[in-house]
Amino acid sequence: MSDISLGERMRRGDVLAPHCPSRVVLRQLTSTWGVLVLLALRDGMLRFTQLRRRVGDVSDRMLAQTLKQLEAHNLVERRSFPVVPPHVEYRLTPLGEDAANRIAQLTDWIEHRLPDFGAAAA
Template sequence: MDAPSRLADRMQRGDVFAPRCPSREVLKHVTSTWGVLVLIALRGGTLRFSELRRKAAGVSERMLAQTLQQLEGDGLLVRRSYPVVPPHVEYSLTEFGQEAAQHVEALADWIEERLPELAKAAEP
């Protein structure tokens, strides 16, 4: 196999170790604190902005809005806006979002289960 076709094969999959690979941006969005919490929260179904903000306690409106825009831009969630007063906006996961949420939830579960051991291992 020649070099150009090997490169093409790699770029179809993505190469997170390559400095300019777009997968790094998606990884950053999915693994950010708020990205993880949004993905896990939406595994349970469609939620409105205010419901997401309550679930992800401590997130500012601005940061939540930015996180939602990033995840939507990555194709992981869908934003539905209804033309009513007051505005009604709902968020739900796409098929890719469901898959990503499953993986980050498994990591979050592992952290929660291992928290005592992790805390002890971090002691000086």
């Protein structure tokens, strides 16, 4: 009875509504590796292998996939140079920087309040 109608929710662009495109972006932005790559790139440009070393426990496969998705969402820019061995640079777009800063606020808060999350966080 006190429920909000679907139409009402869509008008507000609410993520709570199913099929809202925000959910797609949110999923990518907050995916395990998406978050970590964004954070890693906050300090500036990195090459593929540097990124892999920086982000703990990421596999080649997931890193490549994550970078593609971030690029598709305009969060990361990829520059490749036609030399051998291959040379590719990754950096944040302005949109990506904005996103990364917000993510960083969240992770900083989590780290700060870590003890409060109880035994489940062990």
